[in-house]
Amino acid sequence: MEQTQTKRIVLGITGGIAAYKAAELARLLVKQGISVQVAMTEAACHFITPATMQALTGRPVLVDQWDAADNGMAHIAASRVAEAIVIAPATADFIAKLAHGLADDLLSTMCLARDCPLLVAPAMNKQMWANAATQRNVRQLIADGVQVLGPDSGVQACGEEGMGRMLEAEQLVKDIMDFLRNGKSAGTVSPIPDISVRAHEKEPSQPQTRKLSGKKILITAGPTYEAIDTVRGITNRSSGKMGYAIAQAALEMGAQVTLISGPTAITKPQGAQAVDVQSAAQMFDAVKQHLAGCDIFISVAAVADYRVAHPSAQKIKKGSGNLTLELEPNPDILAYVANLPNPPFCVGFAAESENLAEYAEQKRRAKKLPLLVGNLVQQAIGSDDNELVLFDDSGRQTLPRADKLTLARLLMQRIAQRKKGALQ
Ligand SMILES: Cc1cc2nc3c(=O)[nH]c(=O)nc-3n(C[C@H](O)[C@H](O)[C@H](O)COP(=O)(O)O)c2cc1C
Structure with a gap:
């Protein structure tokens, strides 16, 4: 024509x-x-x-x-x-x-x-x-x-x-x-x-306006793995699906995305710069390494709060008595980024098994985050669907249950709107 x-x-x-x-x-x-x-x-x-x-x-x-x-x-x-x-x-x-x-x-x-x-x-x-x-x-x-x-x-x-x-x-x-x-x-x-x-069965190719063109977004996703010895470790059931969906949504909006991921079994979104890590300490190092020039930091990873103080270099042999592991706290990656002198726009995730509103708002205030996304572990971990509750200075807003890519797109739109002024 x-x-x-x-x-x-x-x-x-x-x-x-x-x-x-x-x-x-x-x-x-x-x-x-x-x-x-x-x-x-x-x-x-x-x-x-x-x-x-x-x-x-x-x-x-x-x-x-x-x-x-x-x-x-x-x-x-x-x-x-x-x-x-x-x-x-x-x-x-x-x-x-x-x-x-x-x-x-x-x-x-x-x-x-x-x-x-x-x-x-x-x-x-x-x-x-x-x-x-x-x-x-x-x-x-x-x-x-x-x-x-x-x-x-x-x-x-x-x-x-x-x-x-x-x-x-x-x-x-x-x-x-x-x-x-x-x-x-x-x-x-x-x-x-x-x-x-x-x-939700279609390819995740729904278009978004490219509101984040030229913006650098750093996302952490998945679980971390804290070694006990050479073959055993402490991890959690995070699948990485939510963080990967957010990376996909950000790419659709034109952002330059770096995805720092703990061990997962899912495919990385095409176009993201992928950095694979295992432990919280490695994730922390990778975040520090990729923070320069970052406009938005979205911390979706389920980072272990504790790690084994003295992991064994050899496989621990089975004994007849109890085995005690000493745990020490991991660095708080999100708090570190949010408290930098000129932090990027920081978005945190809180996964709770109860009292979601109370704990999430506490976490947001403690870490001084402009936006915190709460979800219930029973609904979120490993599943394809989720429900998100957004907490910010104006209150809270629910993004009702949907597949994670749909939620990620809605969330990225909110983040782009909130950051619009500061990012232009
Ligand atoms: C003074 C007034 C202001 C309104 N403002 C809005 C509005 O901002 N957004 C909205 O969704 N509905 C608003 N409504 C309700 C809509 O006008 C109403 O739902 C109407 O049926 C919409 O018709 P339409 O969707 O065919 O245009 C308003 C109604 C009144 C009387």
Whole structure:
């Protein structure tokens, strides 16, 4: 098909307070030479008028699916000439519709009938965002190959503070332009899901905008192994799956990833610089060696708290009495990094078997971490699925149960958002 110079997008506006930001978004996109076709839900028209959007884009706005525009086929025609549909703001309601394939108005029908990528910029009150239903729906969208841009955290229109603000128009323009440049043309986007395959069974290739391009991320993963003698040792049941998934998600977002891993049986993500270690002391050395220029440090490894004080150079022979091993504490790698004079953005993991919230928050404060991710060992260790609870200065947020790659992608998006200002 013939390529035209002008790129065209459908800008879908749904009924949230952030709809006013869509005017600025449309203006900036037009300024970038993008041809913008606006489509609005009925609720969106309560927040901003189609007349404003028409004036800014120079095109009549699509609202009513029973209109005669495009021979009454606007729901099909609009996406056929578009590089992407961008929903900004995307309400909780609209996200729910997308996740379930509902098509009861022009914009939702257009999304279901599209043959181009879909990007959504959620905007809602923090409780609506944190609600398990919304989180489930967002996860479904990501699994379906939809690009989720944001949200951000901060003061909300309702006066509350937390996660759910729509990204600012300038950031959205940047993400959309990146996507138009690298996404579709680079062939990395599979916008229409293969409905015969469940999302978590597919290859982990869901695209993310490359928000971490040029950033250096150091990740530790897996267990450590503390030798008792030449053949025996103390280790734990960490599989490395969560840390490896985080490395994969960071690579998808364009980061330069160094993965320092204890002994695992799983395959390293392609593109990461892999460093294999055994003991906590070796992991500590490797971290110190690779810290220079690091923007983000994510400590996922289950590092042994103690090591054998005097490991035997020979295999210990069986005796008739008890055997006592003296253990000494290992270095606290995360605390060391977090307390450097100019530390990278440090993310810790806490695996607890009880009192998760209390212990995790204690650990976060003791180590002075901006972000700590808590999980329950019973749910996390070795399994393919997990549930994460994020603790930071604004409180806690749950990423509901999902496969580890889906969770890793959500987590990396949060980390990128939180670090956005400082990393630019
Ligand atoms: C004043 C007001 C502000 C609202 N702001 C939001 C919002 O920011 N995000 C959201 O998801 N829903 C918000 N809602 C609720 C949506 O407008 C409502 O769910 C509506 O049905 C969404 O329709 P749509 O998804 O078809 O656009 C708001 C409602 C009112 C009355």
